[in-house]
Amino acid sequence: MDEELRRGLKQLLAYEGDDVEDIFCLSFELNWMELGEEQKLELIPDGANIAVTNDNREEYVLRYVRWILVDSVQAQWNAFQDGVMKVVEDSSLDLFLPEELELLVVGTPYLDFEALKANCKYEGYEEDAPVVKNFWKFVIEASTESQVKLLKFVCASTKAPIGGLGKMDFVIQRSANSDQLPTSHTCFNTLLLPDYGDDKDKLTKLLGRAILGTYQRKESAQFSLHSLTKQPLSHFNLITN
Numbered sequence: 001m002d003e004e005l006r007r008g009l010k011q012l013l014a015y016e017g018d019d020v021e022d023i024f025c026l027s028f029e030l031n032w033m034e035l036g037e038e039q040k041l042e043l044i045p046d047g048a049n050i051a052v053t054n055d056n057r058e059e060y061v062l063r064y065v066r067w068i069l070v071d072s073v074q075a076q077w078n079a080f081q082d083g084v085m086k087v088v089e090d091s092s093l094d095l096f097l098p099e100e101l102e103l104l105v106v107g108t109p110y111l112d113f114e115a116l117k118a119n120c121k122y123e124g125y126e127e128d129a130p131v132v133k134n135f136w137k138f139v140i141e142a143s144t145e146s147q148v149k150l151l152k153f154v155c156a157s158t159k160a161p162i163g164g165l166g167k168m169d170f171v172i173q174r175s176a177n178s179d180q181l182p183t184s185h186t187c188f189n190t191l192l193l194p195d196y197g198d199d200k201d202k203l204t205k206l207l208g209r210a211i212l213g214t215y216q217r218k219e220s221a222q223f224s225l226h227s228l229t230k231q232p233l234s235h236f237n238l239i240t241n
Helices: 003-014 020-024 057-069 071-088 098-106 113-119 130-141 144-155 200-221
Strands: 029-034 037-042 121-123 171-175 183-185 190-194
Touching: 003 057, 057 071, 113 130, 130 190, 130 200, 144 190, 144 200
Parallel strands: 121 171, 171 190
Antiparallel strands: 029 037, 183 190
């Protein structure tokens, strides 16, 4: 769920005044942009004409959250469920704990980049090449957010497979032009890294620019349960953070 929306809903529930209708100016109708066009949805019949008040705000939040997490992705969930059941139709799903099933489907969120480094293969570089050393120094010292973006840039995933990053193929391949940004072949978990020599500042600048730009483009189009959720236009922009 969008952080701003989550914060706004919490503020709505926590508001102690008796003038919710006047302060928040909400109705049981949602609005959001989709492909450049404004979409509308009534959470209850005639919701556009029913104001959110002190008495019904909990119902509003419950219906809003249910729409975001369940109703708005129902078609995509059905397709996902059908696909999973075709693969594991004869398996005993009831033997799995929910946490185990999540691990099987989406992988582990724990990212051990030291394990990834130990398992890395090189094409056109030696392991002790200056640019390779600087690359791993950049990765290990980077924030968790930057590490996730790097993984997305190279592997098209923000999660590790079962067994962790040490079980995942990862290749650093030499790229000829040292003035270009790094690129990747996500199908093969391959980073095409230009030889920046021992210029760590250059590597940091260009790699950072590459993973940030690609992450933003892919994030807007990726197929996931989160990105499939339509995030309505926030009603809470005027509320103090």
